[in-house]
Amino acid sequence: xxxxxxxxxxxxxxxxxxxxxxxxxxxxxxxxxxxxxxxxxxxxxxxxxxxxxxxxxxxxxxxxxxxxxxxxxxxxxxxxxxxxxxx
Numbered sequence: 506x507x508x509x510x511x512x513x514x515x516x517x518x519x520x521x522x523x524x525x526x527x528x529x530x531x532x533x534x535x536x537x538x539x540x541x542x543x544x545x546x547x548x549x550x551x552x553x554x555x556x557x558x559x560x561x562x563x564x565x566x567x568x569x570x571x572x573x574x575x576x577x578x579x580x581x582x583x584x585x586x587x588x589x590x591x592x
Contacts, residue, residue: 511580511584514559514580514583514584515533515576515577515580517558517559518551518554518555518576518579518580518583519531519576521551521554521558522537522543522551522576525547525550525551526542526543526547528542531576532576533575533576533577534575534576534577535575535576536574536575537573537574537575538570538574539574548570548573551573551579552573555579555582555583559583559586559587561583561586561587563586567582567586
């Protein structure tokens with residue numbers, strides 16, 4: 506996947522997070538849950554956003570906090586899922 510596509514995924518997720526939570530900026534590796542920025546309700550909202558915006562299905566096997574704990578982790582998850590669906 507090209508660098509532009511990776512950047513687009515990251516910026517789309519960043520925009521969603523910043524619109525959803527009162528923050529002005531977000532470090533790519535900030536742990537959203539340990540820092541208290543996000544909670545379980547937000548995690549569900551973010552998964553729904555990811556499914557709709559990136560055309561992927563998040564299954565029970567994907568429900569691991571490691572997949573969604575940071576902006577970089579979420580981008581990597583989307584890339585893995587897109588690769589799995591395009592295989």
